[in-house]
Amino acid sequence: MTATAPTAGSSGTDVRLTAISKRYGSFTAVHPLDLAIPAGSFFALLGASGCGKTTTLRMIAGLEDPTTGxxxxxxxxxxxLPPHKRPVNTVFQSYALFPHLDIYENVAFGLRRRGIKSVKKQVGDMLDLVQLGDFARRKPHQLSGGQQQRVAVARALINHPQVLLLDEPLGALDLKLRRQMQLELKRIQTEVGITFVHVTHDQEEAMTMADTVAVMNGGRVEQLGAPADLYETPRTTFVANFLGTSNLITADVLGTSGDDILLRACDTKLTLPATRCTTTARTGEKLLIGIRPEKITLTHADxxxxxxxGRNRITGRIADSSFIGVSTQYVIDSPVGPGLSVYEQNIERDSRLAPGAEVVLHWNPGHSFGLDAAQSVEAGTDAGEGT
Amino acid sequence: MTTTATTSADTGTEAPAVTAAARRKKLVPYWLLLPGILWLVVFFAAPLVYQASTSVQTGSLEEGFKVTWHFATYADALTEYYPQFLRSVAYSATATVLCLALGYPLAYLIAFKAGRWRNLLMVLVIAPFFTSFLIRTLAWKTILSDGGPVVSALGSLHILDVTNALGVTEGHRVLATPLAVVCGLTYNFLPFMILPLYTSLERIDPRLHEAAGDLYATPLTTFRKVTFPLSMPGVVAGTLLTFIPATGDYINAELLGSTDQKMIGNVIQSQFLRVLDYPTAAALSFILMAAILAMVTLYIRKSGTEDLV
Known part of the structure; x- marks a missing residue:
């Protein structure tokens, strides 16, 4: 690191974690971890509960001492440095608003602690930013969950921290409000340009809001990247299953042909562009081929x-179908694996595609991805919330 | 009431039945209150009225007492025993402050730092209640006895010189001095301070401490601006639970003090049981009650805790 001036611009690294780890007795909450978060970015730490994401956040805030790093x-x-000497502020999971102070004093708390006397204008501006100007003299318990959440954001942001840390800030809100607040937080981040580090277990939330997502599992970062990259090219079965849904098919590697890897799963020949495979494919060994449900097209066997x-195709029988409005979700039993999932958009519905029908599943090989077959196919399946 | 599909002919007969049921339902809370109210009437309201009438009676034990609306008893009682009133308030206020000073750090420790020792420490706080109040106070008499280890230690450490200079002890003894009485009061009422303090501290979300630290508050500022204000309901409850009974207490002054440390409780007790001047004793009780009510009302108004609960 050269002597980087603490500019709040869009260049440089704001947070750098070096070999940071946390152990509680014999339990390792966070394995040694390196992470560099660029200034001005919206960074999400995503994972199931107990994966070490909150501990990582708390180590940045200074609320937890790292064991190493x-x-x-x-x-x-x-x-x-103790928390009160670090240029970061946190939005806590349950907001942790001071119940004995009104909204105005809650928001002014950080400024007053730093000895700033004239806080009126700043507090007013900040309350306007989160659209709570009229609530200044209310007590926290008189506000709804969404309003309290915005107060928590205002109380942290008013200090112009180097980094704003958000610990599951939307966890306590109902679904509709959560969606609304996701956009709201994104708007605020764009407006103030401060680096946000957001901890969440909701993969949809992470993908909606963040520029960069780090998927954590068992105290390690499984994969880090832009939401679209993580979704389209997961590098582990955990990421493939935790972010959305994936069909993972075990196949034998037959060899290569040009840029493609030739595979066989239960007498069905499949191809995979070598560039879509994140592991080395050796002839005679196994490989997992993954394909997202919405990338598969269903055609009746007739x-x-x-x-x-040029499309990969496998045969199967529809075991179940459920109509959910924008799409119909099918569960298909196939020789290559039971319970494959397929989402078809409801554009031209083929009435023959009902449970029991023989179908062909086919997809563009470029839409699938190859994974190391040594991993558990189930990893990350129970951990995600919803689809 | 949900089955409203009745014909107009039926409604005439059914409506009263429904309202009767509803009325019975409305009465349930009053029935539930009844035992408590009865208890209060028999053991609080009735004695209070009886006491009030006693306080305005004149007469003697031999001739019997009669209600003569003799309010002068109040004025006489006050002029004669105002030193004991003032002493009671002074002793009990001092004991309350000492209880707060001793109890707050302890309650804080138990609530935030004790971890798995929390329950054990709470049991230890309550443990003195397993012995009677009287026995515990008598034990203090032994502890503070003249020439005993505590007094000699205080003497050789020159602490007695300091307390002598302050006028709370005299010569080479602790027993039969204001210090002994205040110490006894402090000891006996300490759990009443600790319990409400602990309850209100324990309710404080530890994340508020983290939030305050995160917002640049030093640990001391966190205590001043967050922890202490949030523990105010406990402070108010604790001081009231200590101050009110301590003001009326007579055991500590009786066992640990001399005639110079008599509190108002001792006067009332001796008027009732020894002098047998019931009107004066009753009047003193009413004055004490009124004085405590006035002080407590003022205190609660000033501390403005209704905002916090």
Missing amino acids: SVELAGKDVTA DAGTIPD
């Missing part, structure tokens, strides 16, 4: 001849 904020080592060449 260091925390750097804007190029300055803050590992040994029309199999109409399927264009």
Whole structure:
């Protein structure tokens, strides 16, 4: 690190974690972890509960001492500093608003602690930013969950922290309000340009809001990248299952042909572009081929001849179908694996596609991805919430 | 009431039945209150009225007492025993402050730092209640006895010189001095301070401490601006639970003090049981009650805790 001036611009690294880890007795909450969060970004730590994401956040805030490693904020080592000396602020999971102070004093708390006397204008502006200007003299318990959440954000943001840490800030809100607040938080982040580090177990929330998502599992970062990259090219079965739904098919590697890897799963030949495979495919060994449900097209077995060449195809029988409005979700039993899931948009519905029908599933090989077959196919399936 | 599909002919007969049931339902809370109210009437309201009438009677034990609306008893009682009134308030206020000073750090420790020792420590706080109030106070008499280890230690550490200078002890003894009485009061009422303090501290979300630290408050500022204000209901409850009974207490002054440390409780007790001047004793009781009510009302108004609960 060169002497980076603490500019709040869009360049440079705001948070740098070096070999940071946390152990409680014999339990390792966070394995040694390196992470660099660029300034001005909206960064999400995503994972199921107990994966170490909150501990990581709390180590950045100084609420938890790391067992090993260091925390750097804007190029300055803050590992040994107590929370009140770090240029970060936190939005707590249950907001932790001071119940004895009104909204105005809650928001002014940080400014007053730093000895700033004239807080009126700043507090007013901040309350306007979160659209709570009329609630200044209310007590926290007189506000709804969504309003309390906005107060918590205002109380943290008013201090212009180097980094704003958000610990499951939307967890206590109902679904509709959560969606609304996601957009709201994104708007605020864009407006103030401060680095946000957001901890969540909701993969949809992470993907909606963050520029960069780090998927954590068992105290380790499984994969880090832009939401679309993580979704389209997961590198582990955990990421493939935790972010959305994936069909993972075990296949034998037959060899290569040009840029493609040739595979066989239960007498069905499949191809996978070598660039879509994140592991080395050796002939004679196994590989997992993954395909998202919405990338698969269903065709009734009678029309199999109409399927264009160059697509992977497997046969199966519809076990179940459920109509959910924008799409119909099918569960299909196939020789390559039971319970494959397929989402079809409801554009031209083929009435023959009912449970019991013989079908062909086909997809563009470029839409699938290859994974190391040594991993558990089930990893991350129970951990995610919903689809 | 949900089955409203009745014909107009039926409604005439059914409506009263429904309202009767509803009325019975409305009465349930009053029935539930009844035992408590009866208890209060028999053991609180009735004695209070009886006491009030006693306080305005004149007469003697031999000739019997009669209600003569003799309010002068109040004025006489007050002029004669105002030193004991003032002493009671002073002793009990001092004991309350000492209880707060001793109890707050302890309650804080138990609530936030004790971890798995929390329950054990709470049991230890309550443990003195397993012995009677009287026996515990008598034990203090032994502890503070003249020439005993405590007094000699205080003497050789020159602490007695300091307390002598302050006028709370005299010469080489602790027993039969204001210090002994205040110590006894403090000891006996300490759990009444600790319990409400602990309850209100324990209710404080530890994340509020983290939030305050996160918002640049030092640990001391966190205590001043967050913890202490939030524990105010406990402080108010604790001081009231200590101050009110301590003001009327007579056991501590009786066992640990001399005639110079008599509190108003001792006067009332001796008027009732020894002098047998019931009107004066009753009047003193009413004055004490009124004085405590007035002080407590003022205190609650000033501390403004209704905002916190």
